[in-house]
Amino acid sequence: MVKNLNEALSNFSDRITDAIKAGKDISITTHIDCDGITSGSIITKALIRAGAKVTARTVKEMNGSVIKNMQQDSRDFHIVTDLGGGFARQLDEALGEQWLVLDHHEIPDEEHDNDRVINAWKYGINGGTEICAGGMAYFASKALDRHNTDLAPIAVVSALGDRQDQGEKKSFTGKNAEIVEEAKSGGRLQIDMDLLLVGRETRQLVDALAFTSQPFIEGLTWSRDSCFSLFKSAGISLKDGGRFRTPSDLTDDEKRVLIEAITKFASSQNATQIMDELIGHTYTFPSEERRSFLRDAREFSTMLNSCGRIGRAGVGMAICMGDRNRMLQEGENILVEYRKMIREYMNILTNERWRINGTTSCVMVNGEGVIPETMTGTISSLLAGSPKNAGKIIILRTDGEENTVKFSSRKSIGCKTDVNLSVLMKTGAEKFNGIGGGHDAAAGARITKDKLDGFLDFLEDSVNGIQNQNNS
Numbered sequence: 001m002v003k004n005l006n007e008a009l010s011n012f013s014d015r016i017t018d019a020i021k022a023g024k025d026i027s028i029t030t031h032i033d034c035d036g037i038t039s040g041s042i043i044t045k046a047l048i049r050a051g052a053k054v055t056a057r058t059v060k061e062m063n064g065s066v067i068k069n070m071q072q073d074s075r076d077f078h079i080v081t082d083l084g085g086g087f088a089r090q091l092d093e094a095l096g097e098q099w100l101v102l103d104h105h106e107i108p109d110e111e112h113d114n115d116r117v118i119n120a121w122k123y124g125i126n127g128g129t130e131i132c133a134g135g136m137a138y139f140a141s142k143a144l145d146r147h148n149t150d151l152a153p154i155a156v157v158s159a160l161g162d163r164q165d166q167g168e169k170k171s172f173t174g175k176n177a178e179i180v181e182e183a184k185s186g187g188r189l190q191i192d193m194d195l196l197l198v199g200r201e202t203r204q205l206v207d208a209l210a211f212t213s214q215p216f217i218e219g220l221t222w223s224r225d226s227c228f229s230l231f232k233s234a235g236i237s238l239k240d241g242g243r244f245r246t247p248s249d250l251t252d253d254e255k256r257v258l259i260e261a262i263t264k265f266a267s268s269q270n271a272t273q274i275m276d277e278l279i280g281h282t283y284t285f286p287s288e289e290r291r292s293f294l295r296d297a298r299e300f301s302t303m304l305n306s307c308g309r310i311g312r313a314g315v316g317m318a319i320c321m322g323d324r325n326r327m328l329q330e331g332e333n334i335l336v337e338y339r340k341m342i343r344e345y346m347n348i349l350t351n352e353r354w355r356i357n358g359t360t361s362c363v364m365v366n367g368e369g370v371i372p373e374t375m376t377g378t379i380s381s382l383l384a385g386s387p388k389n390a391g392k393i394i395i396l397r398t399d400g401e402e403n404t405v406k407f408s409s410r411k412s413i414g415c416k417t418d419v420n421l422s423v424l425m426k427t428g429a430e431k432f433n434g435i436g437g438g439h440d441a442a443a444g445a446r447i448t449k450d451k452l453d454g455f456l457d458f459l460e461d462s463v464n465g466i467q468n469q470n471n472s
């Protein structure tokens with residue numbers, strides 16, 4: 001059994017090199033979110049460079065029918081990225097030895113013995129904070145050819161997409177820090193300490209401040225009018241000639257003035273904490289054009305997430321693999337559409353109060369008939385960022401494909417519960433013949449509709465039960 005990452009990656013490289021030499025067709029199956037798109041693109045690009053015949057596709061989740069498709073597929077060898085935890089036995093049964101998984105989600109103990117599963121946790125690396133699937137794919141691509149270091153920027157995007165910038169001032173730790181260093185030393189990444197406003201390169205100033213929800217500033221966040229007044233009274237011009245200015249246009253002096261204005265505005269709230277959260281590391285790709293949504297790595301990750309969430313993951317993969325022509329415009333349109341959809345869904349959830357049921361430890365949100373299943377992760381993350389839900393677990397559900405219900409859960413800011421959401425979703429869903437999994441602070445599940453009441457009772461009992469024990 002392989003015990004360290006380098007050995008696992010060297011095995012990966014040997015197996016892929018043999019497969020290419022044998023003329024095998026290789027298929028890559030990856031997840032639709034930012035980490036899935038980036039990891040799938042990194043490995044696809046590395047394989048194409050190595051001379052492989054390769055086809056990539058994205059799926060919403062790993063399940064029995066995806067595995068059946070892989071089995072019936074004409075391809076000879078299968079690589080799975082950002083997916084597959086808990087499915088090793090089924091993959092073995094369907095594909096024999098002709099598969100490999102590169103992943104970072106928590107996995108059951110029995111998969112630690114399977115060398116086809118190349119998962120961060122097996123090598124003592126925290127897959128929740130120190131590396132994601134994009135990082136695993138990056139190291140695998142480097143094992144194939146050390147010249148693949150030019151793919152490091154895409155791995156940085158993946159880590160931001162999975163919110164692994166959890167070190168001091170939004171820095172990276174562990175293997176992610178190594179990746180960031182490699183991207184930086186190759187001149188492909190610039191790191192600064194700056195204001196963490198969303199849409200640094202593309203959003204006009206008022207929108208950038210209004211739509212920044214971490215930190216949440218009561219009275220400013222989601223209020224364009226107050227943000228407009230704040231910029232006006234601070235004397236910061238919103239336009240440069242006929243063009244709206246974005247956060248990346250602010251001078252150092254203007255940034256200082258803006259920080260002072262926000263501190264003053266937030267003085268009755270926890271201003272020190274707000275300012276602490278509002279300033280941190282930013283990650284910029286100098287070779288991307290100014291005011292492009294690909295220049296700021298966080299915006300890049302948002303664009304990839306939006307591609308996947310609205311069913312256009314292929315556009316994201318093309319961009320990650322270097323397409324800067326038609327796909328760029330497509331990506332921009334997708335981002336606009338995605339933001340519009342988010343606003344609509346959040347409005348409905350705010351107006352239709354019957355959809356939200358809260359206890360002191362948990363908020364259950366019913367998105368049935370409104371939120372498409374691909375958007376549950378985005379919406380549950382947003383709900384988890386709202387101060388109204390601080391300290392609580394968010395569990396959002398909506399109707400999914402084929403008579404199922406899709407669940408997405410998140411720990412909100414300040415949530416101190418001992419409940420591990422990955423365990424909760426996995427063991428809970430399995431009790432009701434469903435599937436679930438993920439991370440300690442972000443996990444999902446799917447069950448059939450007929451099991452809904454039972455599963456909801458289970459969730460409430462588990463969350464409140466453990467909470468009560470903690471309080472006693």
Ligand code: C5P
Nearest residue numbers: 377408409435436437438442443444445
């Ligand atoms: O769907 P959602 O965004 O809520 O999922 C949160 C995390 O849990 C993601 O990283 C996703 O890949 C993971 N997940 C999983 N198994 C599932 C559902 C979600 O590993 N069945």
